[in-house]
Amino acid sequence: MRLSRFFLPILKENPREAEIVSHRLMLRAGMLKQQAAGSFSWLPLGKRVLDKVCAIIREEQNRSGAHEILMPTIQSADLWMESGRYEAYGKEMLRLQDRHERDMLYGPTNEEMVTDIFRAHVKSYKDLPLNLYHIQWKFRDEVRPRFGVMRSREFLMKDAYSFDLDFEGAKAAYNRMFVAYLRTFERMGLKAIPMRAETGPIGGDLSHEFIILAETGESAVFCDRHYLELPVPGEETDFSDDAAISGIVAQWTTPYAATDDMHDEGEWEKVGESDRLAARGIEVGHIFHFGQKYSEPMGAKVLGPDGKEHAVSMGSYGIGPSRLVAGIIEASHDENGIIWPRSVAPFDVALINMKAGDDACDGLCERLYGEMGRAGIDVLYDDTDQRAGGKFATADLIGLPYQIIVGPRGVAAGEVEIKNRATGERETVSPDSVIARLGVA
Numbered sequence: 001m002r003l004s005r006f007f008l009p010i011l012k013e014n015p016r017e018a019e020i021v022s023h024r025l026m027l028r029a030g031m032l033k034q035q036a037a038g039s040f041s042w043l044p045l046g047k048r049v050l051d052k053v054c055a056i057i058r059e060e061q062n063r064s065g066a067h068e069i070l071m072p073t074i075q076s077a078d079l080w081m082e083s084g085r086y087e088a089y090g091k092e093m094l095r096l097q098d099r100h101e102r103d104m105l106y107g108p109t110n111e112e113m114v115t116d117i118f119r120a121h122v123k124s125y126k127d128l129p130l131n132l133y134h135i136q137w138k139f140r141d142e143v144r145p146r147f148g149v150m151r152s153r154e155f156l157m158k159d160a161y162s163f164d165l166d167f168e169g170a171k172a173a174y175n176r177m178f179v180a181y182l183r184t185f186e187r188m189g190l191k192a193i194p195m196r197a198e199t200g201p202i203g204g205d206l207s208h209e210f211i212i213l214a215e216t217g218e219s220a221v222f223c224d225r226h227y228l229e230l231p232v233p234g235e236e237t238d239f240s241d242d243a244a245i246s247g248i249v250a251q252w253t254t255p256y257a258a259t260d261d262m263h264d265e266g267e268w269e270k271v272g273e274s275d276r277l278a279a280r281g282i283e284v285g286h287i288f289h290f291g292q293k294y295s296e297p298m299g300a301k302v303l304g305p306d307g308k309e310h311a312v313s314m315g316s317y318g319i320g321p322s323r324l325v326a327g328i329i330e331a332s333h334d335e336n337g338i339i340w341p342r343s344v345a346p347f348d349v350a351l352i353n354m355k356a357g358d359d360a361c362d363g364l365c366e367r368l369y370g371e372m373g374r375a376g377i378d379v380l381y382d383d384t385d386q387r388a389g390g391k392f393a394t395a396d397l398i399g400l401p402y403q404i405i406v407g408p409r410g411v412a413a414g415e416v417e418i419k420n421r422a423t424g425e426r427e428t429v430s431p432d433s434v435i436a437r438l439g440v441a
């Protein structure tokens, strides 16, 4: 992509409304435009990151055996009356009426709707286990939307829903999602710690929040430092092996970890003093087991091997991709801007032409731009006529993993410079070795 053709509305000044660094940097880097309280448009740079985050989530959901669907944002109030949540949900739910004065709502979550899909099509235990997920916009009329996309009113959610014959099956489904979450966050360069959590309006009695540590986090959290070194299960993880998956969950739930709401001073005292980590955290995922809470009142039943009907045992599993984009920035930035982990970076490389209009610089940049593109490297080529200083500042702000700097002196000497955004390390290489250099990084 040529920067001269791209839509990247960089802000020179720090926006006053932004209280935390991720919000400030997302606005400054031209990723977002606020439209109303807690509502944002995603501009091209932001949309690219959001898509990469969703792609990782999708891969790991699919790997764990879940199936992607897509449900509507607008739901009928009737479904929610069946579960009893229509009244209970309160003011956070955005309620509307259609032209026939039928009560509708903008979905804050989809337990009822997915249960309706299930009951229409699944009748036998032989079709279980089943896990259906989608990635769809939600609306919650939060009392205090704040911190940009971190706590917004309209936000993207990956929500998965599992259906099993009994508790044992449901627990195995819960464990698979738990492990899929460990892998998902690790792939985004995050250390997410699962913590026992309250279930709130979703319900049930077993729940974990996945929390990343950050000073600006909304929750106070308490955990054993050992979590920071626990190994995350690799790509070879066998999601069909219930015992192995359960073993991973046991390993990841044994050391102490709790949010403020669930904190137990007695248990905390048992953690060695030097291992206690009291910090703040951002909830990027939340999983629930709630058994028959929806299947019973909504009649989602299957015929069991015993020939009897059983209301299925369910769980739901959420991740906030829009919040995650902000969370990744909270975890990875410096005073000059964002530092994207390569897996979610909007482009892999910023190619900086220090003297656009100079034949030699233009020629080498065009050549590198073409070669990198053909090698599958995603390049943002700064071909604008801005001053070099401004180009460096923009490249640092938008945080692409590598900068390739092409200037007249280097070109004459047959050299370009590669800067690693995360470490600041600079290396001078020949143009011919650029691709190999980026490939192995």
Ligand code: P5A
Residues within 6 Å of the ligand: 108, 109, 110, 111, 140, 142, 149, 150, 151, 152, 153, 155, 156, 157, 158, 159, 160, 202, 283, 284, 285, 286, 287, 288, 316, 317, 318, 319, 320, 321, 322, 323
């Ligand atoms: C689980 C999936 C649920 O709604 N039902 C379906 C369950 N869980 S949750 O914890 O309420 O939300 C899941 C994740 O969504 C993100 N999230 C938000 N992101 C941005 N702004 C918000 N206002 C917001 N509310 C929730 C979080 O990542 C949360 O873990």
